[in-house]
Amino acid sequence: MNLVRARRTVLFGQYVYPASFLIILVVVVKWPLPGVVAAFVAILCLWGSLLSFSRWIGHASDERMELKEQLIQSQKLLALGEISTGIAHEINNPLNIIMQEAELMRMNFQQDLTEEEVSEIQESLDVILQQVERCSDITHKLLDFARSRRPVTQTADMNRLLVDMLTLVERETDAKHIQIVKVFSNDLPKIKTDPPLLRQVFLNLLINAVQALDGGGLIFVTTQCNDGMVCAEIRDTGPGISAAQIERVFDPFYTTKPPGEGTGLGLSVSLRIINQLGGDILLRSEPGKGAVFTVRIPIER
Amino acid sequence: MSRIRILVVDDEPDFLKLIQRRLGKRNVDVSVAASGQEALQALDVIPVDVVILDVRMPGLGGIETLKEIRKRHQEVEVIMLTGHGSMQSGIEGISHGAYDYILKPFSIEDLLERIRDAHEHAVLKRNARKVS
Numbered sequence: 001m002n003l004v005r006a007r008r009t010v011l012f013g014q015y016v017y018p019a020s021f022l023i024i025l026v027v028v029v030k031w032p033l034p035g036v037v038a039a040f041v042a043i044l045c046l047w048g049s050l051l052s053f054s055r056w057i058g059h060a061s062d063e064r065m066e067l068k069e070q071l072i073q074s075q076k077l078l079a080l081g082e083i084s085t086g087i088a089h090e091i092n093n094p095l096n097i098i099m100q101e102a103e104l105m106r107m108n109f110q111q112d113l114t115e116e117e118v119s120e121i122q123e124s125l126d127v128i129l130q131q132v133e134r135c136s137d138i139t140h141k142l143l144d145f146a147r148s149r150r151p152v153t154q155t156a157d158m159n160r161l162l163v164d165m166l167t168l169v170e171r172e173t174d175a176k177h178i179q180i181v182k183v184f185s186n187d188l189p190k191i192k193t194d195p196p197l198l199r200q201v202f203l204n205l206l207i208n209a210v211q212a213l214d215g216g217g218l219i220f221v222t223t224q225c226n227d228g229m230v231c232a233e234i235r236d237t238g239p240g241i242s243a244a245q246i247e248r249v250f251d252p253f254y255t256t257k258p259p260g261e262g263t264g265l266g267l268s269v270s271l272r273i274i275n276q277l278g279g280d281i282l283l284r285s286e287p288g289k290g291a292v293f294t295v296r297i298p299i300e301r
Numbered sequence: 302m303s304r305i306r307i308l309v310v311d312d313e314p315d316f317l318k319l320i321q322r323r324l325g326k327r328n329v330d331v332s333v334a335a336s337g338q339e340a341l342q343a344l345d346v347i348p349v350d351v352v353i354l355d356v357r358m359p360g361l362g363g364i365e366t367l368k369e370i371r372k373r374h375q376e377v378e379v380i381m382l383t384g385h386g387s388m389q390s391g392i393e394g395i396s397h398g399a400y401d402y403i404l405k406p407f408s409i410e411d412l413l414e415r416i417r418d419a420h421e422h423a424v425l426k427r428n429a430r431k432v433s
């Protein structure tokens with residue numbers, strides 16, 4: 001509202017001010033005394049309108065700020081909703097299994113136990129233990145996420161870290177007909193970073209790429225160095241990520257994978273680690289054209 | 302430089318003996334444990350910088366042992382020993398905070414280099430803690 005008014009004033013002034021100055025000029029030249037008075041009046045008018053004009057602009061920018069804050073707030077709520085749904089979902093699945101098994105056990109205990117029932121109870125107990133383990137894994141990951149370790153930096157060779165992590169996923173890629181193409185810069189400077197944390201990040205990105213390439217494909221792993229940053233790019237020829245999804249893939253617990261395959265923590269944890277190391281992760285992707293994740297780490301830290 | 306103190310955990314006694322002999326000559330103090338449980342007990346009584354942990358062990362498995370070590374002894378770094386048949390455990394190990402992994406069979410030089418890096422990391426971590 002205020003913004004519209006302010007814009008109108010500016011448009012109006014664009015023609016009116018030069019015109020009024022011309023008129024005053026003519027008047028001053030013809031009748032000096034009334035001319036001077038007119039000039040003073042004009043100055044006052046100009047000053048007044050500029051004053052209210054700047055006030056309107058001020059209001060307008062306040063309104064804008066408010067809007068922006070509201071937007072951030074609702075996005076935060078959205079993220080929180082996402083996280084809660086994620087946690088609930090992750091914990092509900094094992095809980096459900098535990099409940100079923102417990103009921104089964106109770107039924108089995110109602111009569112005298114035959115040998116068969118004893119072994120069934122044994123099985124139930126095993127399943128319950130497994131599921132409790134799964135739950136505790138989830139809570140551990142959550143805790144890890146909440147209080148991630150402070151990085152401790154030492155000298156490391158990014159090419160070497162990548163090669164090591166590639167070796168770990170190689171078996172999987174061989175089985176799935178995925179080919180890995182390495183394009184490593186051979187004059188990459190050593191970096192001061194936290195190697196085990198960086199290993200985790202590369203592993204997460206590589207596993208995502210492997211999972212995205214279910215029907216086979218290519219993974220390009222490229223390293224290079226530009227302006228003080230060492231970059232590792234992991235590109236796959238998978239289905240890619242839509243623009244709407246790109247906004248959310250770094251949210252904790254955002255996943256499109258079935259339970260057991262993905263927890264939705266890989267990218268959020270990775271981004272957090274890289275931020276702690278003073279770097280960032282860039283994501284470029286289009287549906288059908290694969291995804292490109294670029295990790296950038298400062299050389300000195 | 303101070304001697305590096307490591308604990309090697311593997312269920313193969315021959316491997317333990319071999320590694321103890323080879324690393325002993327290289328400025329590394331080697332203790333050994335034959336199982337995950339034994340390793341946890343040992344860590345309670347002897348000071349250790351780096352644990353070399355086989356991922357495949359009967360009883361308390363490698364990953365379980367890693368999780369326990371990370372919970373109880375945060376100043377210790379862990380290097381997982383994986384075979385070609387246990388890559389998945391290597392992946393899990395790294396995700397659960399192992400410092401590094403090494404693939405069997407390995408050269409002693411390679412192992413030594415990784416041990417040195419892990420040791421450096423452990424020392425830096427201890428110092429950072431003292432300061433803060």
Ligand SMILES: Nc1ncnc2c1ncn2[C@@H]1O[C@H](COP(=O)(O)OP(=O)(O)O)[C@@H](O)[C@H]1O
Pocket residue numbers: 204208209212236238239240241249250254255256257261262263264265266267268290291
């Ligand atoms: N390389 C990729 N190609 C396509 N989609 C991806 C890729 N990497 C990540 N994603 C999407 O981002 C989501 C979140 O990834 P992540 O945080 O690693 O969790 P998770 O892998 O457990 O689902 C995935 O579920 C997937 O939808």
Ligand SMILES: [Mg+2]
Pocket residue numbers: 204207208262264265266267
């Ligand atoms: Mg993932």
